[in-house]
Every structure is written in C-alpha cells, then in structure tokens.
Amino acid sequence: MTKVNVYLTFNGNCEEAFNFYKSVFGNDFAYVGRFKDMPPMEGIPPISGEASERIMHIGLPVSKETVLMGSDTGGEWGPPLTVGNNFSITISADSREEALRFHEQLSENGQITMPMSDTFWGSYFGTLTDKFGINWMVSFDENMQ
DSSP: OOEEEEEEEESSOHHHHHHHHHHHHOOOOSEEEEGGGSOOOTTSOOOOHHHHTSEEEEEEESSSSOEEEEEEOOGGGSOOOOTTSOEEEEEEOSSHHHHHHHHHHHTTTSEEEEEEEEOTTSOEEEEEEOTTSOEEEEEEOGGGO
16 A cells, blocks of 8 residues: 655754654654765765764654654755755655656656665655655655565
8 A cells, every 4th residue: 555654854953853753652763864874875975973963864653554754954965955845745655666657747847856766775766846846755665565
C-alpha cells in the first residue's frame, strides 16, 4: 500500500524539534542519521565540524501508517531553507515502477530536483517540485515491503 507522509526541513535545529515531537507522540525514533554518516559522494565536498553533526535524516513513527520525517539543510551545498515551505510530501511506493510513474507525473511542468536513482541508504529515490510549488520526495524501498 502506498504511504504518504510529511518531511520537515530545519536549519540546524532538527534534533531539538524532533526531541520535542518525540515528547508529544511518545514513540522512539525509527532512524537517526547525521551528515557525518554519509559516504563520500562525487560533487559534494566533505562535511566537517558542526555541520557534520546535523541531522541528515530522522524518522519518528506516529502510528502504524504515519512517520514524521525530517533533516537539517545541507548548508552551503544544499538548497536554502525558507520557513513556510520547509516541508515535502513523501510517497513510499509499492514498486520501482510505481515510484518512477509518480515522479514523472508529478514533475510534469514542474522541476525535478533529484532524478530517481538508487541511493546509498538502499532506496530508489528522487525529489521534485510540482507545477504548484509543492515539494515531493518519492521512494521505493524493497526492504520496507
């Protein structure tokens, strides 16, 4: 079953925000990854110092079907944060084909910000902004089926 969730973006206070959300919803984090945990990637300079401790991805289950997810911005190598549109809608598809279809159709007359591709964390993943200015993250993770 395809799932839709919200992905929040912060400017260095993601961990603080998610500790607050954890106190509200009472669940444990499903995953916490920091930028220092990323393997080296072509075209992205090494992340050091304080920025390496920022949250690359965090997930907080709210219910069986809903996960609140988030990250900090990537600093100088990531898009700038604008409060008010610092969220994305995430789609967890049932297959690679479905993920690609969602990505292609939602990006029509919009902007692809990351083409669908296999990632180091094991998902088939891509991002886009649709023609209405809404940010989307689309993924298929065979291990989550």
